[in-house]
Amino acid sequence: MRKFFLVLTVTSIVTACKDETKPAAPAEDVQVKAAMSLPYVPTYSSSFKMGDHPEYCTMIAQGSWKDWENNTMDNMKSWVADTIVAFHSDNTMVKGADSLIARWKVGRAKYSSVSDSIEAIMPVYSTDKDENWVLVWAKETNVKTDGTKETANVMETWRINKDGKADLLLQYDRATRKK
Numbered sequence: 493m494r495k496f497f498l499v500l501t502v503t504s505i506v507t508a509c510k511d512e513t514k515p516a517a518p519a520e521d522v523q524v525k526a527a528m529s530l531p532y533v534p535t536y537s538s539s540f541k542m543g544d545h546p547e548y549c550t551m552i553a554q555g556s557w558k559d560w561e562n563n564t565m566d567n568m569k570s571w572v573a574d575t576i577v578a579f580h581s582d583n584t585m586v587k588g589a590d591s592l593i594a595r596w597k598v599g600r601a602k603y604s605s606v607s608d609s610i611e612a613i614m615p616v617y618s619t620d621k622d623e624n625w626v627l628v629w630a631k632e633t634n635v636k637t638d639g640t641k642e643t644a645n646v647m648e649t650w651r652i653n654k655d656g657k658a659d660l661l662l663q664y665d666r667a668t669r670k671k
Contacts, residue, residue: 536621543615543624548652552626553610555658556648561606565596573659581646581665603634624652632665642667 528538555571569589578586578595586592600606612629628648635641644665651660 537618539620540616540618540625543617543626545615545624545652545656548615548624548626548650548656549613551656552628552648552650552658553613556628556650556661557608557610557630560596560600561608563600563606565593565600568593568596571657573653573655573657576657576659576661578661579663580661581663602636604637604639605635607633626650626652626658 530538551571555568559565559567572589572592574589576587576589576592578592580586580595584595586595609631610628611631612627614627616625616627617623618625626649628646628650630646630648631643632646633641633643644667646663646665648664649662650658653659
């Protein structure tokens with residue numbers, strides 16, 4: 493009987509002193525993957541995370557937006573790949589940096605002034621495609637050379653290649669509705 497109480501006492505003490513909590517994993521080791529149940533299978537990718545290159549956002553904001561606003565499209569050569577393909581919101585496609593620059597110069601010449609505002613911009617990374625992208629939501633207010641004003645909400649999706657240059661543009665816009 494004494495042995496039974498001794499074993500019971502030792503077991504109780506060991507059990508009471510045992511720390512059942514597990515140490516938390518460091519934040520960088522924890523990966524949360526949200527389960528998605530979609531009615532469609534994405535044809536390109538559904539595997540994106542926040543990107544690690546905020547400098548790509550700066551490049552796009554300066555190049556696609558500030559240089560358009562300032563009418564300095566020749567600066568595009570520094571950040572656009574020679575092989576760029578641009579799908580514009582007017583359903584036109586342009587291939588090559590020189591063609592894109594020429595197209596943007598012709599388009600910008602229609603306006604006496606441009607005022608842009610970036611509403612949101614973020615770098616994202618496609619983990620399954622190993623690609624960097626920049627997503628932009630912006631508002632553009634243009635004054636044509638005849639004085640009429642145009643306003644549009646614009647969304648641009650830019651792919652950034654391994655050399656850190658934009659090689660694909662997908663652009664969408666919505667003109668502000670008249671009341």
